[in-house]
Amino acid sequence: MECTAAVLLLGLLWALLWLLYDKKSKTTTSRLPPGPPALPLLGNLPQLDRHAPFKSFLKMSQTYGAVMTVHLGWQRTVVLVGYEAVKEALVDQADDFAGRMQMPFLYKATGGYGLGISNGERWRQLRRFTLTTLRDFGMGRKGMEEWIQEESQHMRARMDSYKKAPFDPTFLLGCSVSNVVCCLVFGQRFNYEDTDFHQLLAIIKELVMFVASPLGQMHNIFPGLIERLPGHQHKVFAHMETVRSFIKKKIQQHADTLDSSSPRDYIDCFLNRIQQEKDNASSEFFYDNLVSTVMNLFMAGTETSSSTIRYALSVFIKHPDIQEKMQQEIDDVIGRERCPNMEDRKSMPFTDAVIHEVQRFLDIVPFSLPHYTLHDVSFRGYTIPKDTIIIPLLHSVLKDEKQWAEPWSFNPQHFLDHNGDFKKNPAFMPFSAGKRACVGESLARTELFIFITSLLQHFSFSCVGGPDSVNLTPEFSSFANVPRQHQLIATPR
Template sequence: MDLSATLILGGLILALLWLFKVKNSRKYRLPPGPTALPLIGNLPQLDKNAPFKSFLKFSETYGPVTTLYLGWQRAVVLVGYDAVKEALVDQADDFVGRGPLPFLMKATNGYGLGISNGERWRQLRRFTLSTLRDFGMGRKGMEEWIQEESEHLRARIQTFKGKPFDPTFLLGCTVSNIICCMVFSQRFSYDDKEFLHLLNIIADILRFNSGLMGQMYNIFPWLVEHLPGPQHTVFAHIEELREFIKKKIQEHKETLDPSSPRDYIDCFLNRMNQEKDIPTTEFHYDNLVSTVMNLFLAGTETTSSTIRFALSVLIKHPDIQEKMQKEIDTVIAQDRCPKMEDRKSLPFTDAVIHEVQRFLDLVPFSLPHYALHDISFRGYTIPKHTMIIPLLHSVLKGEKEWATPWSFNPQHFLDQNSNFKKNPAFMPFAAGKRACVGESLARMELFIFLVSLLQRFTFSCTEGPDSINLIPEYSGFANVPRCYQIIATPR
């Protein structure tokens, strides 16, 4: 049989399987949605540059709970604060599953905290949260690490002497060093070539997943695997990252003192030794490698991108920057490092930081959830094996929840007396049982790093505020902010 005949036969088989799948799904009362084509589903109807905008458009016709087909994969999209909260918080146990994203499955070999479900997820999440708390996440020990790193950051920025520089990798180093202290009990020099190379890899991974090829890989992995393209380079880079982590684990094994664990890896190795005779234990080498990679990736690019975006916002809105500096000078002055307890005395600064996260909308889709069993939701049935997308974009930019959702407006987080006010629709870290494990760490980093920078510097750019474009460079899995040469003028 020649190649063309094989392809035709393969196409017919897939089409028949698709028709069987669609027919089988009719026994459920699925949420409504647009008509899907065989094999490619609703992909032709999506905006390839910003798919979440298409999801919003569909919800205008089909409502806040919509069924779509992303290629072969059935997905239910939850749009708006009410639907997302009802699912992730009110029905948290039903929506606790994590979708088996092909990219993450290959990157982690299916192991680790990020992609796991069931008992593996419960054990790894409980252990990770308790261990990170023991090493200071949300406590004073971690605060002191961040304060110390902020001094390194300010000292490096001073060396530019008011000349333009790109802060991307400097901020990446700064933020990554915090998670490195917790995981590896080690910080790296901003000139460490291996460290900078790893940060380049992490940035490439985020860009790839936010680009068209990354999105296509998660929909048609079996096809994209056999095509030329950047996916092969990205996976080779991921293997480099894994080798770095394995090297660090081996170093920890050789110097481990079970009575005095130094960091997350030591604690995990201790637990591995304690449970080595339990056949069903989740504390084994593969889960350690992949969970450390989860923490390293998640603890680096997300927060550093948010700080970089914050600096762009402050350059674009110099009046907001000036007002923050006046508030900071009044409460802290310029000679003391900020502490988390200062936050309650800096309501405008706190409001700006929250608005930066809301407006950036860093992960518009959240990480997809997954129906581990048939789920009853709002009178519909979401069948087992359906991907569930809680559209965080629709929550952070919801017109019912925010006065001016499409404008940068710190008043969203201030009451009539200029006191900070919370908004339940503020969900940049998602919500429920799958919310980001590093939320308290990220909040602490954003506050201390940004306040410490504004104490010492005023930020601008050569081309002026109007040259700053706050529209993301990429909008796929993540909204990746644009890079700019910025000027830090000492105050």
């Protein structure tokens, strides 16, 4: 009897929630884009593939169109599918879609400070300063390109030390890419044997894998619930504090040795700006913003580029003919003695095309970082209310069948014309587009070209199981596509 009463009570509660939800939907979504019916509390979550939710959005768009409304739990979300819709929103209506959702995981990591998930005047001040500062150091006496060239030599030397024995390149590539970011941000590189550095790289990789996992996505949707439950997430949260402590220690070391007339790196420039604007009440240059922006740059600049290079090596093993053709072009243009530089790229269309295709095919951030409407927005005849999450589905742009001849195959011809010259494609958006495009895009492009070209200049890559043993399908496919780890062999040329 008590059991029956409990079931009836639960049923009545469910019905009440549905009525409240339905009433709220009708009053606030009369001009929203169409979308699938949603359940109370859960929204459309039961309809999503938890391992690859972007595939579920693609399938839904076949019914509801390129602009559709879904509910992730209670969160009203508009998903933009395909190049035309994403470009129209992020580029043509850039001001309307420049807001950034404060993702709970990133908010927990940064306290809402820093560049990554800020909006309004904070975002404008920090973005302008960051772009200018990174550009200035890129053109300095020891600029971005020279740092990358120097680091590529350290990377090649370590790879050569394996003497053609199989090895996992994950940490080596992570060290190399992270050292470039460390030079720009901290003014120093770390030895590959540094155990503290290794620990930080392991933490960053674990944080990215957590965000890409179903548990990480549930935390972004139901943060209060997930943070109260026992589980792996608490270890991840503790790791975030380890990274913050490392950054705070570096900032203190910079403050203790600062010469305001000769800034060494990004932190010095920020500390100078804090001093210059200490009497400006509206300034966004203060300690918490420095800590969190450095954290944004350090973490984002490490994992994405190193994962892309690691994926490229897997592609070369999978497609040895492509590897050989790139090496021939490298030999013809650069030879095997001097370091590659960005000027070489103009004379290397096939290599440039392959690197672009690696980025397109990997599709490392299929959702982009979610945007957010800071006011009511009119778009394609719909009204998207303030406080709506916007997901520009970059996966649907990089795999748009109207923009790419063979979107589901690895094909460098996507970036080559009939004469074999490099050609741009406006649907190439791995760094997103518009006012929220990645601030590190220039750095990442330089890293990918110099590191990849330098590796193929000196090594041929293979694996014990041969090309057929390489799986190019990502290990995780949620917020981020994380490439699988493979043991590879680097044979000196």
